[in-house]
Amino acid sequence: AQSVTQPDIHITVSEGASLELRCNYSYGATPYLFWYVQSPGQGLQLLLKYFSGDTLVQGIKGFEAEFKRSQSSFNLRKPSVHWSDAAEYFCAVGALTGGSYIPTFGRGTSLIVHP
């Protein structure tokens, strides 16, 4: 069965600093990978996704992620964090099940941004 590990429960960065959120997945076939963000009281918003092609994926809000098959990782990065980036971030792997890619989410990483 597929699984996702986000090893960092909380990450604290200063505004303007760079950010990297870690994600490791386990899946026997080619994964479909996602990063979502959830602000307090809000639903999830897709930041970016990867299925094939260039392993460096650009997303919204200045985020990017790099797929590394050898490390089973899909880490999310941003060169300069803004206070509005404070939120919960979820990595997910989509496993093909009966014709649909069903996502399995990690537990999330809470990003705290200091001024």
Place this chain on the structure above:
Amino acid sequence: ETGVTQSPTHLIKTRGQQVTLRCSSQSGHNTVSWYQQALGQGPQFIFQYYREEENGRGNFPPRFSGLQFPNYSSELNVNALELDDSALYLCASSSPGLAGVWGTDTQYFGPGTRLTVL
């Protein structure tokens, strides 16, 4: 904000009761997925509906059931509520993406319904 709406926003029920949660999908989307997000956890896939038929199900018991209507809005019903059913319930709408394969297109999430079971 997405065009996905959910009602009610909050709900308090007691153990053993039944609950119905509602979701209106974004215009043009014919697929609705439901997720359960317990406190401090990531969302867990419950099931997906496409054109009024269940089209995929996660590891949830049969007391979790759903409906999709001709206008693609959806309901999630939970019978015999248990304390562990307390969670944020999210719905997401989408359309089949690459070659008609669900899950490859972007899912648009609603703000969720917070269910508390006492």
